[in-house]
Amino acid sequence: MDLKLKIWRQAGPTAKGQFVDYDVHNISSDASFLEMIDILNDELVEKGEDPVAFDHDCREGICGMCSMFINGHPHGPEKATTTCQLHMRKFKDGETITVEPWRAKPFPVIKDLIVDRSAFDEIIQAGGYTSATTGGVPDANAIPINKENAELAMDAAACIGCGACVAACKNASAMLFVSAKVSQFALLPQGKVEAKDRVKEMVAKMDELGFGNCTNTYACEAECPKEISITNIARLNRQFIGAKLG
Numbered sequence: 001m002d003l004k005l006k007i008w009r010q011a012g013p014t015a016k017g018q019f020v021d022y023d024v025h026n027i028s029s030d031a032s033f034l035e036m037i038d039i040l041n042d043e044l045v046e047k048g049e050d051p052v053a054f055d056h057d058c059r060e061g062i063c064g065m066c067s068m069f070i071n072g073h074p075h076g077p078e079k080a081t082t083t084c085q086l087h088m089r090k091f092k093d094g095e096t097i098t099v100e101p102w103r104a105k106p107f108p109v110i111k112d113l114i115v116d117r118s119a120f121d122e123i124i125q126a127g128g129y130t131s132a133t134t135g136g137v138p139d140a141n142a143i144p145i146n147k148e149n150a151e152l153a154m155d156a157a158a159c160i161g162c163g164a165c166v167a168a169c170k171n172a173s174a175m176l177f178v179s180a181k182v183s184q185f186a187l188l189p190q191g192k193v194e195a196k197d198r199v200k201e202m203v204a205k206m207d208e209l210g211f212g213n214c215t216n217t218y219a220c221e222a223e224c225p226k227e228i229s230i231t232n233i234a235r236l237n238r239q240f241i242g243a244k245l246g
Helices: 033-046 118-127 147-157 164-168 175-186 195-208 219-223 231-245
Strands: 003-009 018-024 096-100 109-111
Touching (some): 018 033, 118 175, 147 175, 164 175, 164 219, 175 195, 175 219, 175 231
Parallel strands (some): 003 096
Antiparallel strands (some): 003 018
8 A cells, every 4th residue: 555644743742743644655454554654654754764653552442542543533433443553454555634632721742742631631630430348358249330331431431541532523522531431430439438539639630630521412422432422421520410409
């Protein structure tokens, strides 16, 4: 495959960025998107040019670091897939592919396609945990949990915190991320002890960091690589109102 790439290049957080055009040739349709960028970077290094900076780690679709905005979609055009699991067979020979970083004020660009997503870490630190002393590890079946709630909690816990929901939202809302992290505890008895403080503190931190409001466009759910349901946002709202009134 021969492809034309328009990649956002930005030397640093305060530098002015711009799209730069590149041509890549003889790319295997079985190559992953990140492997294609690797091939481009090898060519740039051989020419003495600065390679494209991008985030990656596991390359197995479970860490969420491979955050690229590809042809108008977070992680690319394939549904329920991270960038590292996106393969070049999803594109056509000769196609022009536009690659950008996440576009959100709380996710400032560090360099090229790398953004600072530590805002999510701050939200988790505000309340996305349980701190009650539990003593020794209890037997797995010691606390009966409704099967439906257990499965919903597991579904919410599947969120990898990649930020695709923020990148997809016209308001740069983090509601899907926050609601998933609240839900994974709210649905279980272990999370109910600190439930009120958790939801209030995490929402307050989200607002403080500059994330926008949810206007129910469902873009976050549509682009989430782990298909986190927007019903978690409804649960978050109920939890938040209950905590405020209680």
